Amino acid sequence: xxxxxxxxxxxxxxxxxxxxxxxxxxxxxxxxxxxxxxxxxxxxxxxxxxxxxxxxxxxxxxxxxxxxxxxxxxxxxxxxxxxxxxxxxxxxxxxxxxxxxxxxxxxxxxxxxxxxxxxxxxxxxxxxxxxxxxxxxxxxxxxxxxxxxxxxxxxxxxxxxxxxxxxxxxxxxxxxxxxxxxxxxxxxxxxxxxxxxxxxxxxxxxxxxxxxxxxxxxxxxxxxxxxxxxxxxxxxxxxxxxxxxxxxxxxxxxxxxxxxxxxxxxxxxxxxxxxxxxxxxxxxxxxxxxxxxxxxxxxxxxxxxxxxxxxxxxxxxxxxxxxxxxxxxxxxxxxxxxxxxxxxxxxxxxxxxxxxxxxxxxxxxxxxxxxxxxxxxxxxxxxxxxxxxxxxxxxxxxxxxxxxxxxxxxxxxxxxxxxxxxxxxxxx
Amino acid sequence: xxxxxxxxxxxxxxxxxxxxxxxxxxxxxxxxxxxxxxxxxxxxxxxxxxxxxxxxxxxxxxxxxxxxxxxxxxxxxxxxxxxxxxxxxxxxxxxxxxxxxxxxxxxxxxxxxxxxxxxxxxxxxxxxxxxxxxxxxxxxxxxxxxxxxxxxxxxxxxxxxxxxxxxxxxxxxxxxxxxxxxxxxxxxxxxxxxxxxxxxxxxxxxxxxxxxxxxxxxxxxxxxxxxxxxxxxxxxxxxxxxxxxxxxxxxxxxxxxxxxxxxxxxxxxxxxxxxxxxxxxxxxxxxxxxxxxxxxxxxxxxxxxxxxxxxxxxxxxxxxxxxxxxxxxxxxxxxxxxxxxxxxxxxxxxxxxxxxxxxxxxxxxxxxxxxxxxxxxxxxxxxxxxxxxxxxxxxxxxxxxxxxxxxxxxxxxxxxxxxxxxxxxxxx
Numbered sequence: 001x002x003x004x005x006x007x008x009x010x011x012x013x014x015x016x017x018x019x020x021x022x023x024x025x026x027x028x029x030x031x032x033x034x035x036x037x038x039x040x041x042x043x044x045x046x047x048x049x050x051x052x053x054x055x056x057x058x059x060x061x062x063x064x065x066x067x068x069x070x071x072x073x074x075x076x077x078x079x080x081x082x083x084x085x086x087x088x089x090x091x092x093x094x095x096x097x098x099x100x101x102x103x104x105x106x107x108x109x110x111x112x113x114x115x116x117x118x119x120x121x122x123x124x125x126x127x128x129x130x131x132x133x134x135x136x137x138x139x140x141x142x143x144x145x146x147x148x149x150x151x152x153x154x155x156x157x158x159x160x161x162x163x164x165x166x167x168x169x170x171x172x173x174x175x176x177x178x179x180x181x182x183x184x185x186x187x188x189x190x191x192x193x194x195x196x197x198x199x200x201x202x203x204x205x206x207x208x209x210x211x212x213x214x215x216x217x218x219x220x221x222x223x224x225x226x227x228x229x230x231x232x233x234x235x236x237x238x239x240x241x242x243x244x245x246x247x248x249x250x251x252x253x254x255x256x257x258x259x260x261x262x263x264x265x266x267x268x269x270x271x272x273x274x275x276x277x278x279x280x281x282x283x284x285x286x287x288x289x290x291x292x293x294x295x296x297x298x299x300x301x302x303x304x305x306x307x308x309x310x311x312x313x314x315x316x317x318x319x320x321x322x323x324x325x326x327x328x329x330x331x332x333x334x335x336x337x338x339x340x341x342x343x344x345x346x347x348x349x350x351x352x353x354x355x356x357x358x359x360x361x362x363x364x365x366x367x368x369x370x371x372x373x374x375x376x377x378x379x380x381x382x383x384x385x386x387x388x389x390x391x392x393x394x395x396x397x398x399x400x401x402x403x404x405x406x407x408x409x410x411x412x413x414x415x416x417x418x419x420x421x422x423x424x425x426x427x428x
Numbered sequence: 429x430x431x432x433x434x435x436x437x438x439x440x441x442x443x444x445x446x447x448x449x450x451x452x453x454x455x456x457x458x459x460x461x462x463x464x465x466x467x468x469x470x471x472x473x474x475x476x477x478x479x480x481x482x483x484x485x486x487x488x489x490x491x492x493x494x495x496x497x498x499x500x501x502x503x504x505x506x507x508x509x510x511x512x513x514x515x516x517x518x519x520x521x522x523x524x525x526x527x528x529x530x531x532x533x534x535x536x537x538x539x540x541x542x543x544x545x546x547x548x549x550x551x552x553x554x555x556x557x558x559x560x561x562x563x564x565x566x567x568x569x570x571x572x573x574x575x576x577x578x579x580x581x582x583x584x585x586x587x588x589x590x591x592x593x594x595x596x597x598x599x600x601x602x603x604x605x606x607x608x609x610x611x612x613x614x615x616x617x618x619x620x621x622x623x624x625x626x627x628x629x630x631x632x633x634x635x636x637x638x639x640x641x642x643x644x645x646x647x648x649x650x651x652x653x654x655x656x657x658x659x660x661x662x663x664x665x666x667x668x669x670x671x672x673x674x675x676x677x678x679x680x681x682x683x684x685x686x687x688x689x690x691x692x693x694x695x696x697x698x699x700x701x702x703x704x705x706x707x708x709x710x711x712x713x714x715x716x717x718x719x720x721x722x723x724x725x726x727x728x729x730x731x732x733x734x735x736x737x738x739x740x741x742x743x744x745x746x747x748x749x750x751x752x753x754x755x756x757x758x759x760x761x762x763x764x765x766x767x768x769x770x771x772x773x774x775x776x777x778x779x780x781x782x783x784x785x786x787x788x789x790x791x792x793x794x795x796x797x798x799x800x801x802x803x804x805x806x807x808x809x810x811x812x813x814x815x816x817x818x819x820x821x822x823x824x825x826x827x828x829x830x831x832x833x834x835x836x837x838x839x840x841x842x843x844x845x846x847x848x849x850x851x852x853x854x855x856x
Contacts, residue, residue, distance in 0.1 A: 113835065116765075116834070116835060167842075168841070169842060169844070170841075171841055303761075303762065303765055303766065303767045303768070303834050304762040304763070304765055305762070324757065324758075324762060325753065325754070325757050325768050325771075326753070326754035326755075326757035326758040326762060327754075329752065329753050329754035329757070330752075330754040330758070333731075334731065334732040334733070334752060334754060335732070337544075337731055337732055338731065339731045339773065339775075339822055339825060340731070340753050340771060340773060340825075340827075341772075341773045342771065342772060342773065343753075343768060343770065343771035344769075344770060344843065345767065345768060345769045345770065347767075347839075348837060348839055348841070392837065393835055394767055394833075394834035394835040394836070394837075397767060397768075399768075405822075406544070406731050406822035407541065407544060407821055407822040408822070409776060409820065409822075411775075411776055413596070413598075413599060413776070414595075414597060414847070414850065415772065415843070415846075415847065416597070416847035416850045418843075418847075419842070419843065419844035419846075419847045419848070420847070422842065422844045
């Protein structure tokens with residue numbers, strides 16, 4: 001139930017530990033089951049989320065009406081929660097042994113608010129280092145996620161296939177518009193000029209590279225480990241007649257070569273892992289001229305150091321770690337004497353993006369299930385609900401950091417020009 | 429000559445070591461003097477700055493025309509440079525034993541560029557901790573600088589007596605306009621609403637507190653250790669009939685009490701010292717409601733950790749330390765789970781501010797000299813020239829960090845509204 005706990009010492013009864021699969025929902029609820037349920041419900045404090053066993057047993061005593069009921073369909077699912085917390089809950093949802101009636105996002109959000117309160121009360125400060133993403137493992141991690149198939153992502157991403165936080169310049173923007181607005185905001189922050197050379201670490205399906213080349217007249221070299229994405233991006237550039245100015249390279253960011261006017265990476269840093277931040281800093285340093293050049297890092301982050309939710313790590317993003325601004329500044333930028341010009345936190349824009357993605361995923365349930373399987377649909381639905389909740393509760397952040405060579409005085413005088421084309425938004 | 433070196437091991441001849449005061453400029457230049465000069469000139473590499481001894485001897489061999497000539501008037505001044513580097517050079521200038529013909533700012537800037545190149549080549553990373561600012565020492569440090577007298581600062585600051593980086597929303601703004609624009613930018617970033625309560629750590633002469641109360645309808649409690657500044661600020665608030673809404677407290681920021689909607693500190697953090705960052709974080713935390721509230725820190729900083737120039741520490745700002753963004757984020761904000769929303773670097777605005785201050789100081793040379801003494805005039809002139817050079821070369825930065833309670837979703841949707849009132853600036 002918490003974002004950072006480890007397997008409990010509690011041991012299930014022998015039949016459960018033995019993995020008694022196929023256990024019927026009709027199996028009677030025991031006094032042990034009820035005791036376990038009461039403990040789980042108590043850990044959720046005042047979160048308005050009711051947990052019910054397969055016979056309807058609940059211990060919900062919060063004064064508020066629950067936003068959702070988590071239905072635990074069998075004893076095995078109950079013990080998975082006890083033994084593996086978030087991972088057990090997530091995998092139960094994935095398998096279908098656990099279902100949620102009501103507001104899935106609201107339920108996760110309520111639990112995250114409790115977790116956050118517990119954690120804030122417990123002010124120990126820790127730096128957490130994840131397993132190291134060697135080049136071989138990076139390729140495996142990337143394959144795990146992104147090679148699910150372009151057709152799968154096309155069902156619920158925007159029309160440009162942008163799989164990172166959108167920027168709703170006005171709150172009434174559609175997902176398509178907001179992704180275009182994000183691409184353009186990144187270009188404006190980079191202050192691209194026609195004829196410049198840009199290197200991108202992490203292409204996705206190529207939308208930013210194509211946008212930069214088409215609208216800002218720059219040439220782009222973009223690195224990506226996902227074969228299927230690279231093939232898609234190359235085809236796109238060809239169709240747009242931009243293949244003379246946009247090159248997609250199927251390779252690791254650590255193999256970036258050449259000198260460029262600007263370095264950009266959108267949505268890759270959270271997959272790099274802190275052990276490789278200094279190496280990333282070296283890549284940026286050797287990609288820019290010695291006395292000038294600038295860059296932008298766009299990444300999911302934290303307000304304080306913490307590991308990513310273990311279920312998300314296990315099922316969705318192996319090897320991922322969302323860093324704090326200080327972790328990135330200290331390990332990536334400071335050793336290279338790169339100067340921070342601008343940091344913006346777009347947290348609520350990512351909550352909104354996840355909501356738009358989730359609505360599209362839900363609308364495409366039948367196709368997704370046919371194309372893949374029900375487990376994958378449920379996994380992605382929970383992951384998008386959980387991400388939305390994490391951004392809404394402030395459990396995760398979205399940072400854009402703009403930096404420059406320290407002594408480079410070719411700076412914009414203010415940030416005003418970033419906004420002069422944008423309409424005034426209504427308050428969200 | 430460098431910003432971080434220690435006294436050299438070189439020893440002066442016995443007559444100099446004995447402090448042979450009153451040495452005449454006519455005293456013949458020896459071969460040792462010439463050797464020492466050649467070494468100093470060599471350390472300055474390709475900086476276009478010529479150093480000349482009292483008989484005119486130089487070793488300048490850079491192809492470019494020098495921007496300035498540093499005249500060393502006697503042997504004692506020469507050996508002070510060898511023994512105490514920046515401190516010796518600064519004190520020599522202060523005493524008048526060293527003079528500069530030509531562009532003072534350009535000369536310091538050229539030397540800083542050499543220092544920066546040397547330092548960048550030498551990529552060791554260090555965290556430097558300055559002497560601890562206890563409450564007693566803080567009071568002494570503040571007194572050292574700010575109690576020079578309001579009349580002194582009035583001669584060269586803007587009409588509101590704002591002694592921090594101005595914000596030239598357009599490059600043609602006067603210093604008066606740019607300081608008002610800065611006060612207003614801070615208010616907009618804080619998103620102040622009428623009726624709210626604000627606590628300020630470090631009042632200066634009261635300009636921000638008065639601006640917030642007058643233009644944003646908030647009530648302000650502002651803490652400051654300088655008696656003379658507090659008296660001035662109280663009188664100002666009284667004249668403006670704002671004394672019911674603006675309270676100036678002559679006390680240390682660590683004694684801040686009460687709960688407020690917003691916390692603001694402009695130009696104090698660089699005097700706090702890293703040993704007290706966690707305490708400052710505690711002050712911010714206990715000043716804001718548990719579940720909401722926001723704040724802004726405006727401070728002179730660095731791209732990587734380094735001590736302040738030792739001469740500036742000795743003669744101008746004892747106990748000061750300009751931190752990196754990561755040092756502030758890690759020690760002030762992260763332990764309190766405060767969320768970074770926005771970081772802006774206004775480095776070139778501070779270079780411009782220092783240029784405006786220096787021009788006003790130079791115009792007031794006669795009055796300053798009469799009111800204080802020539803040493804103080806020369807000290808302040810070198811300090812403003814050096815600061816300007818430091819900001820121009822990227823040796824120092826000016827950061828504004830806006831933060832919020834982590835789970836607080838009462839956020840502006842974009843930053844566009846910060847700029848909608850501002851005219852489009854010409855490129856600087």
